[in-house]
Amino acid sequence: MSAQPNIRGGDTRPIAFVSAQALRERMHEAVNDPHLRTSFRGAMDFLMAKRAAQFPDESELASLRTQSEGIRQYSLSKLPELLEQLEANLTRNGVQVHWAADPDEANAIMLGIARRHSAKTIVKGKSMVSEEIEFNHAMEAAGVEALESDMGEYIVQLAGEKPSHIIMPAIHKTKEQIARLFADKVPGVDYTDNVDALIQIGRQVLREKFEHADIGLSGVNFAVAETGTLCLVENEGNGRMCTTVPRVHMAITGIEKVVEKLEHVAPLFSILTRSATGQAVTTYFNMISGPRKPDEKDGPEEVHLILLDNGRSQAYADEQLRKTLQCIRCGACMNHCPVYTRIGGHAYGTTYPGPIGKIVSPHMMGLAQTHLLPTVSTLCGACGEVCPVKIPIPELLVRLRGEAQSAPHANPAMVGQGAGYSALASFVWRTWARIYARPANYRLFSWLASRFRMFAPSRQSGWTAARTPLKPAPRRLRDRVRDRR
């Protein structure tokens, strides 16, 4: 593996700490990696075709998107009430509800639970929020084993890497790489690149863990306020294992995932699986409403829910930015993104890559670290077009560019507002606006530009990195039109 370029082979560089310069380097490196380009291109084409096949009826898709957007916006419009209702009903059902402002608090809560149970092993179902808070690192530092059990996450963890896609974490790896990884890292396993055999190896290793783990951890796809129910969407059955076999189940989710009514999950579940992987439905939809009751014979004796803010309440405070929170984490925006397809998920350096990552990460990490992210986009609009809950992603990217690049001011909507501000760039654009907004200024400027064209600089910021310099024409368009009269 060490011979591989580091983005594909062993990308162990920390996430959530990528400077603007490092981001440029990572993107450059990714774009110049032909293997990475090929595997993402193939995977994204596959996922786009599968999604399209799920929506043969345009009018059904339109109606389902409208319903799903409506449900998410309705839920957000009552978010504080729904969170309280959810908490009350979960508590009544016997679930312990915790609130965490940031990753440290969330990890401390879960470590506290692990310590109380003297837990040695936590087996994990797929949870992007647990990635967001760097849960595995926090547990490792405290001497508790946190083992991923989703096949993709297991592979990525075994390789010491991070997920490169929110739905398909190991999408950047070939089966040959995984075969080599298993042969190197799993005791007693010989090299095989037969996919069925590889999955059976993972099954054997992880079954042992499900059987003996002290605690199971999961994410939450939808939390239902009226019944106090946590819904999980999955194919493998590891989510059910983690939430059923160990004596303790901890679930962690962002505060935005709540819906009011149970029936609201029906359209959201349908559009989620079809948008994400092009499946009409996943193998399992798991609805958990409490710990094991006295007469029941299995299920965890304790269930905990950790509700995480981590910047979400900042997005919520602004009517436009609030739309970010409509997201149901399907990943369709990355599957259809020309930038994501070319640079893959690791280059962004954030837990959530792709278009959704670009609009959600600035709230989680602050614009000081993420001000370049909203510019990693062609604004082609594909993400907004496929979004199942109609998040206007391109519009939000433009808004975030503005927040990042405007001069710092009082009462900003976001932490880090103005982090990308440059006095020179700002001056240039203001001047440009003055010239182009007034015909007299424009006439004078264009006359000067054509006369002094030899002074056009040979290096023009990013433009000349891959193109010849711009040079004004010797005669203006208006002059040439006048000549022809």
Add this chain to the structure above:
Amino acid sequence: MSSRDRILARLRTSRPAQPLPLPELDAHYAPRARNESTPERVARFRTGIENFHAEVHLAGEGDWPAVLARLCAEKGVGSLMYGADTVAGRKLDPAAFAGTVLRPWAGSIEDIKADLFHRTDAGFTQTLGAIAETGTLILWPSEAEPRTLSLVPPIHFALLDARNIHATFYDAIRAGHWADGLPTNALLITGPSKTADIQQTLAYGAHGPKELIVIVINAEGAVQ
């Protein structure tokens, strides 16, 4: 001030004065309910779940235990675990199963974990119903029928009454008044466990059952 109170206070100061209107879901689902006959619904359910790699067998209300016994023999199931204290469980007669040992669930999972994980070939459960649109089974596990029966053994046999197939998930929730009281764990199951996490190649038997076999009763008129 706790994190809870701080988060809620922050949300309260910025939420809209009036909640947005409640979405009208009936408008979307009414045309999808279809006025199907039971055989039509069974056919749609069957196509759906077979697409997800499950096997479907039709049986009569009286002879389904014999069908189950035959399937167990065909698949070489040495031991079948089930909930004995259920309507279906009471109809299973160990004498009717030639090569298969019937094992009623006994005790709590902690008592039988090793047996369940290592020495049980198949689990048998009833179902609450199904969803025709996607070919999905609905399970409401109970104290008599624990949730791991449909999860841990490599083969899952499920008994479905065709009269309980709904057009959509939405219809099942509404018709069954689910919001009035859910069990500890309600489940939708569509096929055996699977993954496509290695190079988008589909593989069955990831962590749950490798095979899902559905026996449908009261499907009179459905194509055999």
